[in-house]
Amino acid sequence: MEKKHTISALVANRSGVLTRISGLFSRRGYNIESLSVCATEDDHLSRMTIVIIGDNYILEQIVKQLDKLIDVKKISLIEEFNAIYRELLLIKVSALPEIRTQIVEISNIYKAKIVDLSLNTITIENTGEPNKLDAFIKVLEPYGIMEMARTGVTALMRGDSCIKDLLDYNDLI
């Protein structure tokens, strides 16, 4: 059954790593829903959070094939019930002076922040789980979304578990 899955990976902070990973996806015909790269506590490593849609076969293959890459140091599947997911949204909405208060009110309900204001537009920042952002965007749609940018999901496991403690592909051979 096709489902959304989130994969978290620690990868070498080196040029070409993103190409290796995205190349692997296109080569093997896997689809990426979102991919975000960020710094970690270790300068030599970056964290990639990849959201894919696929069945269990595809998921197993993606994890194993990614793990095989020399630059992928650790990899784990993020289980929804045991993780914190966040995504950042910047959204610019058309807002003539007479409807500004409505948009501010909506933003307050969603705990979003107004970060810019012009004569005809409002730009809002919002953070949260992706479905919260989906809902927020839906409510703003009737006002006219001029442009928006979503960072893609980033996630960490809850509790004591750390990705660093996991076994790597190379530990198996």
Add this chain to the structure above:
Amino acid sequence: MKHNGAEILMNCLIEQKVDTVFGYPGGTVLDIYDALYKYSDKIKHYITSHEQGACHAADGYARATGKTGVVIATSGPGATNLVTGIATAYMDSVPLIAITGNVIAANLGRDSFQEIDITGVTMPITKHNYIVKNIDELADTIREAFYIANSGRKGPVLIDITKNIQVAITDYEFKEPKKYIAKTVKAEDVKNIIKIIQESKKPLIISGGGIISSEATANLIKFADLVDAPVTSTLLGLGGFPASSKRFLGMIGMHGTYASAKSYNEADLIIAIGMRFSDRVATNRDNFSKNKTIIHIDIDTAEINKNIPATSSLTADANEFFKTINPLLVKKDNKEWMEKISQFKLKDIKTDSIMAYKILTTIAKMTDDNQVITTDVGQHQMWTAQHYSFEKPRTLLTSGGLGTMGYGLGAAIGASIGKGERNILITGDGCFHMNLNELATAAKYNIPVIVFIMNNNTLGMVRQWQKMFYGCRYSQTTLDKKTDYVALAKAFGCEGLTIAKDEDIEPIIKKALSINGPVVIDCKIFIDDNVLPMVPSGKNFEDIITKY
């Protein structure tokens, strides 16, 4: 001690006990070739006619000896000419180091003369690759590359070194190479596998290339005796189990034997070791595991459940698997099953009428079990796989995964150099024309390679498919080349001979074997000989075609 980058490369090769490299000089590797000149007493360099030939030579060298093949090429076209060779090695898990030069770092990304992003190009066909832009990282990068090429599932690694790094100077200190040691297998990891084996009545072992790369032949023979099972092999596994054994069924798959197909269908348990169920083995993926218990052992965990779902599996080096499981197995007795197998073997088709078959059996008769055979790709390759009795590991060198026409001559040259022995190349008139320029290399170094050209004036395998599936529309497969192979051989400085009829076979092979140097034999065979049996793509083993 202070050295420049090119000299550090030489020293790192020496660390890894590399004494032979293949390659072709050019603008961005001038400094590397200058260092090769200086280190020529320690590292022997063979120049080929074309970088592709050099890459196949390094591959053949590695497959025949078990050592790492090393190839050097210049930037741009030199580097791109390696691509087919690297991909060939990648698909067949051959340890290979490709070293390319590149333009000075300051000129990268400016479309400079002979600049190519070779790490970008080779990303999908290498285990890993590097571009070195910092002199202090050079030595460790080379060391890491050798380790990666030789660890786990082996494969090619490319190192691109910009020209400015080759001349930059830094300290170099000798380091003992880090040796890859395969993980041992715990007894508890094989408990379930043992249970399945003990319960089976009709087990069948499929042996793959992993048996050869992990040097597991002796333990596989013991294992097969303990399980009391027949053994079939993938193309790359041939030689990993002695063909003369009563347990051996020959190759499995699209052009596998009748006995292997029949045994597969009847078996209740498949024990697949060091293989990956490619589409040439599992011709119909959807039905392949129906009503079967499948145990899959492979060093690459990504191969488990990739093509065929396993009932039970283990990520392990084949030899380590045997070392643990063999002492724990209680000897089984599958007398009835083995009896049945020997009946199947009697029904294997005999293709005595095919001239290529006669030539192959005569070669086998006139050489010993250590003779290394190289092939190209196509009908001659399958005839060799079917009819040549490979008794020892590393005696068959063939491009299985990528199916590279033109692989053979370079590989045969590299293998002959690596072993210091004569190599026999079985090729076709199509394949031979692809890289025949390497005859010049064989002649230059007087390399004892005997090239048997199975000359049927056609691209035989494609013609066979056109005959069977495309209504005999022989589109672009009838070659009608005017090549005079004997004259061609002589022009390159090789010997040229002809086998035109059955009576020529023995005396001509005898003559070829007596020549210490490269020989080309034009073997005139019939245009419509087929490779049989055959299980067409997408069909089941029941659908095996034995007559056409």
